[in-house]
Amino acid sequence: MTDTVPDFADMTLDELKVALAPDIAASAIFDGWNETALTAAAEMAGCDPDVARLAFPGKGSQLAMEMIEAWIDSIDQAMEAEWPAERLTELKIRERIRTLVAFRLDAVADIDEAVRRALAVMAQPQNAARALKLGWRSADIMWRLAGDTATDYNHYTKRAILAGIYSATLAVFVNDDSEGKADTHAFLDRRIDGVMKFEKAKAQFLNKDRELPSLTRFLGRLRYPAR
Template identity: 65%
Template sequence: MAETADLSNATLDELRVALAPEIAVSAMFDGWTEAALLSAAEMADVEPAVAKLAFKDSGGISGRVSAMAMIDAWIASVDQKMEAEFADGRLDNMPIRERIRSLVQFRLDAIEGLEEALRRATAVQAMPQNVARALRQGWSSADKIWRLAGDTAADYNHYTKRAILASIYAATLAVFVEDDSEDKADTRAFLDRRIEGVMKFEKAKAQLLGKDRESFDFARFLGRLRYPQD
């Protein structure tokens, strides 16, 4: 977030995304808590009451700050950076595996140095009451990556591609957060192996499945992730 950013006229949605990167920095020390939010608000010269309003729990009754809302905003801020970075069309000239690798790697680079914030975010997401929302967060990230990569699949492939990528991304984040190798070399190698494995799987699947196999039994479940009913 730019130090000179004027958030006085920002909407609550804009405020959430603008504050999220600084909240993540504070979360390394304070966790995804009100203390982290207030620290970020002070850095951005945002009224504490307004900042808390932007991140209150979904019920809106208790007025408590929601950790998952802050994590949502952090993910959204990375989404925006990724979309802006690749808006120049450079992905069009890359093989599909390179598009996916570049997009995932950009997301990893964007949060490098914030491993402790990620570790704490993962712990929050793993709480029973947050698991469904965390799955939707992973699905959303995978969907944005595939769309930027140019995927237009509308059949069952739409769901399988996103489900597989979401699992790869989650596994890569788990390696990333513990990776102390130089330049995160272990994470890069892990990601490359997983993407290569998926490319081989997709090729084999295309050979084995006919066009009349247009649906899987779990498509309805995955559809709920794409269009969640709150």
């Protein structure tokens, strides 16, 4: 929420979605991700509720996902503004990823219940595919900000792994009663450390300069043991 009222009349519907998203999330704490939250958010922001409904035309679960997607978009945009790629270059890869995920956690630190309700909506069978797409998109943005330029299978595995880490961290986050969400951040650190160790081991194994044993020679020795 901001101190100045934005000029909603000059916004496109996509811009309006993102502008209203933080207020919708705040309302979802009490009302859930539904039309009541949308109306309350519009009134809170000083936007005509009828105009807000044009930006979010869905009903029921579809409306909930439209609002959640806009909320995720608003966090993505805030993250990109706060941590542009050039600012992250001073950090090691591990710290770049941790910083970006931590930013996202801090962005929703005071609205745990909105996150909990959003995760429940995204877990519904009819929303699973869209939820996976949103997780992938956020992971892609984080890796691009971190400087990743992979175009081979690593491009996909990195994003799939990070999306999984982020999803698991959010599950811990909504049930974390520790001060400052310390348990959540400790969980995040352990998961990232595990991935970094795996990536290091994989890189060593796939190193083209590493002399690998000949498979033909190995099979030959099985058939004709050395005396």
